Each structure stands twice: as structure tokens, then as C-alpha cells.
Amino acid sequence: VQLKTRSKMFCGCATQAGAEPNTQICPVCLGYPGTLPALNRETVRLGAMAGMLLDCEIARVSKFDRKSYFYPDVAKNYQITQYPFPICLGGHLDVTEGGRTRRIGITRIHLEEDVAKSTHHANFSGVDFNRCGVPLMELVTEPELATPAEALAFLQALRQLLVYADVGECNLELGNMRCDANISLRPAGQKRLGTKIEIKNLNTFKGVQAALEYEIGRQAAVLDGGGRISQQTRRWDSDAGVTEPMRSKEDAHDYRYFPDPDLLPVVLAAEQIEAWRAALPERPAARRQRMMAEYGIPEYDAGVLAAERPVADFFEAVARGCGNGKAASNWTMTEVLRLLAEGGRTLDTCALTAAALAELITLVGNGTVNQPTAKALLAEIFEQGGGAAERIAARGLAQVGDRAAIADWVRQTLEAHPGPVADFRAGKQAAAGFLVGQVMKRSHGKADPRLVGQEVARQLAGSGD
Structure with a gap:
């Protein structure tokens, strides 16, 4: 989830969406040698607020780490994130789906910077670094979501909560809320989880549900046929309605996490945490x-x-x-x-x-x-x-409640529409509604509709003289 800040996480570049490619960048977010990151304090407050809304434990001390990998969307060849010491631990979110409410556990919430956006064309690829360094909070759930519909309900409830507290805009079309879904199958009654598959490229809530439903069918077919599921990362192709393999799934040691030497630990005073808690909506x-x-x-x-x-x-x-x-x-x-x-x-x-x-x-x-x-x-x-x-x-739009004036309008209306009057007296009750509408039209909408209805009924009953 992109946090709602005006500037990036470790520099002063703007976070506004829709700017021309590579116009909201600087030596810091591009990782030039000799530059140093400076933490945006607002990201810490928003991350802590999100944790409080989800009843997480807010860490008095959290630290930033470098997640090393080599890809064109990371100019520094590492991403600044939090690994062993995140800002929030534990917590839960109550989710209602199908008339049943379940409490889904939260493992952790950590802060990290976003990476650049890659766009692939027929003969080349482009990289837009405007997103690089945009502040994110990543939330990890316990493996407790049981169905694709429940996963959808969780995301919708989470979005509502974060938007309510002004933590993030959570606009999926702009890419400021994204989801990676891990899914595994296991035989009924077995406690040990099956081998997980991570699905990426999920940028709509309905896409999450559709991808999980497809993946359940795919994995079930493999297992029912006597095959084995290998841990891997797959991407969701929304046009084809299928998941496709991207790469074998990495483990933590593949990223060579280590403390970022350019950033001090984040130390929060108890008074500061309670002040933020008091401001929760x-x-x-x-x-x-x-x-x-x-x-x-x-x-x-x-x-x-x-x-x-x-x-x-x-x-x-x-x-x-x-x-x-x-x-x-x-x-x-x-x-x-x-x-x-x-x-x-x-x-x-x-x-x-x-x-x-x-x-x-x-x-x-x-x-x-x-x-x-x-x-x-x-x-x-x-x-x-x-x-x-x-x-x-x-x-002169004031309502007319004068019974004599209303009686006069009704009398004029009944005289002008003998057909509907005859229809009503022949048993067509709907004709009365037509006559009420004509009275309202004659009064230019000013007559009290309740009194009009009463007077129409009275005169149709034969006591209008």
C-alpha cells in the first residue's frame, strides 16, 4: 500500500501520479554514489497508524535493511526495506464473507521503498523511476484465509480501513495498492501447509479472486494426477485468465538482507505512540x-x-x-x-x-x-x-396546505378528466394515482400531496360537492 505522503521515503522528490516519466527523480532515489537517504517522518507515523487500526504491536525500535537483487527497476541494486525488525508485529482484521465473520491474523507490517516501473515493448523495455523511492507499507497475513472470496473480502475491508484513516488512497488503477497472493493446497485434515505458490501482477480485487480460483484448480489437477507442486512465483495473465511461471521462488537468504548502514534505527517514545493512537479515527x-x-x-x-x-x-x-x-x-x-x-x-x-x-x-x-x-x-x-x-x-414555492384551495383544484381536475373518474368508479384503483398527479400539476407542485390524496379519495367517493 502506498502511503499518503507528498514526498518520497528517503528524498524530497514528489510522489504525484501521472507525471512524465523520469521527471520526479534525484540522485538519492537513483542511488548515485555519495548520496545519503533521509527518512521521511510521515511514513513512520502512517505505518504506525495502520498498525494501530489493525491492533498490531507498535515496535519501540525498528530498523531498515538492504534487500539485494539485480534488476533494471532498482538503480542501487538493493531496495531499502525492513526485515527482522519491522514497525508493526501481530494484529488482526475481522472479515465478513458469506454471512460469517472470521478474524484473520496479521504477521507483520513493514515499511519499504517502491521500485521503478518497467514497461515492456516489442523490441525494447523502458524504466520509469518516478515510482522509485515512493513510500510503501507491506502487510503480511497469517496463512488463515480459506477461500478466494474471503481473500477478496479481506482486501476490501483493509482498503476501507486505510482510506478511512487517510493512511493511503488505495487506488488500484493508479497502482498505489497492490497484492501478491501466496496459495497452497493440502488434504482435508492435514495440519501441515502445502507447497506455496506466489502470484504476482494482481492489480484488481476481482483479479485476486480470479487468479486464486484458477490456481486452486491448477494445483488440484497436478496433485490429483500424482504430481508435486514446486515452490515458484507465477504471474496472472488477466486476458488469458491463467497464471504463468515467472521464476523459482526465492527465500530470504537469496536477497542477502543486511542492516542499512546509512539509516539509524527508528526509536519511538511511548508518548509519541499514544499521541498517534489518540488521533485514530x-x-x-x-x-x-x-x-x-x-x-x-x-x-x-x-x-x-x-x-x-x-x-x-x-x-x-x-x-x-x-x-x-x-x-x-x-x-x-x-x-x-x-x-x-x-x-x-x-x-x-x-x-x-x-x-x-x-x-x-x-x-x-x-x-x-x-x-x-x-x-x-x-x-x-x-x-x-x-x-x-x-x-x-x-x-413562491411554499407548500399549500389550505384545504379549500386543494378541494377546488381537485374539483377542477375531476371535471377535466371524466374518463379516469369513470375508470376509478368501475374498479380501476390506479386511476386515482393519475388524478393525484394531475392535481399536483394543476397546483404547480405546491399542494400538500397527503392532503391531495385525501381530497381526491373523498370526492371520488361522491362527497365532493
Whole structure:
């Protein structure tokens, strides 16, 4: 997972995605002789925050190592990482899949720098070093995930947690969240794990699930045929839907890890760790439960609203402003999320504020404006900003609740549409809905729909004179 920093892990180069190749580089991230790395402190804070969210033990002392290998994407011929002394140890993440929740253990979280991006063409390959030195945290799970669907659910839950805490953007399309999956099969009842295969090139959640499902079938066919699985690294070909061998799987000694002599150990004071812990956001699962209890909304609503932190913050501000949690939930889920999806927008890029929506909900609740008019006003406010009250006053949009005026509109409507009136009295109940709509049209949307429905029913029953 790429950590959300403005500069790289050991130098001041930018981490912004989409820049021209090899424009965000310097002698440090290219490993020129005589240069020295300087640790970005923000990477340590973000790594520790991630560990706290996953109930890891935060190491008071962690160290950086050099992982040696020779490949074009590593200019120094080594990658700075953490091996025997990572920043986080242990921990867990609760994952729900198929109606069942299981606790998946975390082995470790360590910090490391990213390598360059290689692009292979027909007759040559190119290397973009913009990514080289970008700060990463690598999380290793215990071998406890049992199915591809559970692996997918784990990744989705992890992404939600890290985005919630602003640890990383976790945008798979930009490559700032990636996954290597280790998988092995064993006979039912056997405790010892089988020989593992590592699958690389997994850059989508669905790709992880598909690759694991394919690999289960491939390994099962080999074992059922009396063959043996050799430890190796394979790549996922999403177009062909198969895994392909890359190389035999390396062990730790193949990388010749040793302490980086240019970087001092990271020593964290207990007070610093506790200060970071106090700044942790509320976890999504805990927030769902609190929102259900505090605002009286059902579990489904709380799950949708708490899924993304900006939406959850917006909803809670609306609910506090209007004093009606269920109405705030309905408007946010059905109207606001619809407008965001239709326009490809976010709450940061639209003009609607929580205060404006709370005002609109209050005006609907006290009968100042009806629901259809309020929905039309919301679409305007979403694009233009401002509030509802001034629009209602300036354009005479206040709801009409005068029963005499409504009775007059209903009488005029029934006289103008004798056909639907006859249909209703012949047993076609749907005709009443048509007539209510015509009354609302005659009132230019101002009539109270509830009173209109009552009056239409009264006059259709023959007591309209």
C-alpha cells in the first residue's frame, strides 16, 4: 500500500501520479554514489497508524535493511526495506464473507521503498523511476484465509480501513495498492501447509479472486494426477485468465538482507505512540454500530453511510442539523448519493453542504415545502450552492396546505378528466394515482400531496360537492 505522503521515503522528490516519466527523480532515489537517504517522518507515523487500526504491536525500535537483487527497476541494486525488525508485529482484521465473520491474523507490517516501473515493448523495455523511492507499507497475513472470496473480502475491508484513516488512497488503477497472493493446497485434515505458490501482477480485487480460483484448480489437477507442486512465483495473465511461471521462488537468504548502514534505527517514545493512537479515527465497524444506536437507522443504512468516511461525516452533520436521523439517512442515501453517482462527483466537488441539506429536510418536515419540490431544489443546490429557504421565498414555492384551495383544484381536475373518474368508479384503483398527479400539476407542485390524496379519495367517493 502506498502511503499518503507528498514526498518520497528517503528524498524530497514528489510522489504525484501521472507525471512524465523520469521527471520526479534525484540522485538519492537513483542511488548515485555519495548520496545519503533521509527518512521521511510521515511514513513512520502512517505505518504506525495502520498498525494501530489493525491492533498490531507498535515496535519501540525498528530498523531498515538492504534487500539485494539485480534488476533494471532498482538503480542501487538493493531496495531499502525492513526485515527482522519491522514497525508493526501481530494484529488482526475481522472479515465478513458469506454471512460469517472470521478474524484473520496479521504477521507483520513493514515499511519499504517502491521500485521503478518497467514497461515492456516489442523490441525494447523502458524504466520509469518516478515510482522509485515512493513510500510503501507491506502487510503480511497469517496463512488463515480459506477461500478466494474471503481473500477478496479481506482486501476490501483493509482498503476501507486505510482510506478511512487517510493512511493511503488505495487506488488500484493508479497502482498505489497492490497484492501478491501466496496459495497452497493440502488434504482435508492435514495440519501441515502445502507447497506455496506466489502470484504476482494482481492489480484488481476481482483479479485476486480470479487468479486464486484458477490456481486452486491448477494445483488440484497436478496433485490429483500424482504430481508435486514446486515452490515458484507465477504471474496472472488477466486476458488469458491463467497464471504463468515467472521464476523459482526465492527465500530470504537469496536477497542477502543486511542492516542499512546509512539509516539509524527508528526509536519511538511511548508518548509519541499514544499521541498517534489518540488521533485514530473511529473504525468503520464501530461507527456503524454507533450510528444505528444514535440515529435510529437500520443496519443496512448504517452500512452504506459508514462505508466511506466523507459520506459518514456528511450524514452525521446533516442528522445533527435537522434532528431527524432517519430523514437524513433517506435523503443522503437516495438523493445525494444518486446525484454524486450521476455526475461522477464527490462531496468535495459539489456545492451542496450538510447545513443546506439539513435546512431542506427541516422545511419538508414542518410542511413548508413538499417532497417533489424539495427534490427539485436539492438538484439546484447540489450544482449552485446556497440554501432552500431563500429559493422558496423568492419563487413562491411554499407548500399549500389550505384545504379549500386543494378541494377546488381537485374539483377542477375531476371535471377535466371524466374518463379516469369513470375508470376509478368501475374498479380501476390506479386511476386515482393519475388524478393525484394531475392535481399536483394543476397546483404547480405546491399542494400538500397527503392532503391531495385525501381530497381526491373523498370526492371520488361522491362527497365532493
